[in-house]
Every structure is written in structure tokens, then in C-alpha cells.
Amino acid sequence: MSKQINLLTQTIRICILRHMSGLLRAIQIAGSQAKLALAISGNVKQQHVSYWLKNRVPAQYCGPIHQATGVPLEELRPDVFGDFVAQ
Numbered sequence: 001m002s003k004q005i006n007l008l009t010q011t012i013r014i015c016i017l018r019h020m021s022g023l024l025r026a027i028q029i030a031g032s033q034a035k036l037a038l039a040i041s042g043n044v045k046q047q048h049v050s051y052w053l054k055n056r057v058p059a060q061y062c063g064p065i066h067q068a069t070g071v072p073l074e075e076l077r078p079d080v081f082g083d084f085v086a087q
Contacts, residue, residue: 022075023049023057029069039068 027049030036034046040061052058057065062076073081 022071023052023065025075026065026069026071029071036065036068040064 033049037044037046037049057076059080062073
């Protein structure tokens with residue numbers, strides 16, 4: 001049981017790191033959190049992007065982030081788009 005919990009914990013950490021690395025890469029490509037927010041939509045603010053770094057990108061913004069930066073959807077939200085891309 002302990003091994004299963006450790007494996008699950010490790011898997012969750014990997015998913016979180018993959019999400020963060022995708023969002024961080026998008027920020028780097030855009031030039032800043034504020035520039036990424038502007039590239040996504042008029043009603044997304046820099047504070048939203050900062051919040052996403054601590055939590056995760058809402059799925060509805062992954063497409064616009066991908067279009068603006070080229071970062072693959074599965075890097076932004078592997079929990080949502082990982083299976084879709086693999087098909």
C-alpha cells in the first residue's frame with residue numbers, strides 16, 4: 001500500500017512539474033506574464049497567469065496559449081489533453 005501511495009504521489013508531482021514547465025515556457029516565449037495575458041485575451045490579466053502558476057491553467061485557455069506561443073496543449077494540461085494527443 002505504501003508503494004502505491006508513493007507511486008501516486010510521484011505521478012502527481014510529475015504532472016504538476018510538466019504543467020508548470022509548459023506554462024513557464026509560454027511565459028518565456030511571450031516575454032512576460034503580462035504579455036502572455038494580452039496575447040491570450042482582452043479579459044485575461046497578468047494576475048490570472050500568476051495564479052495559474054500556483055494552480056493550473058484552465059482548460060479553456062490552453063488553446064489560446066498554444067496559438068499564441070506554440071506550446072503543446074499536453075504540456076499545459078497533460079491531465080486533460082494527454083490522452084487526446086496520444087490517439
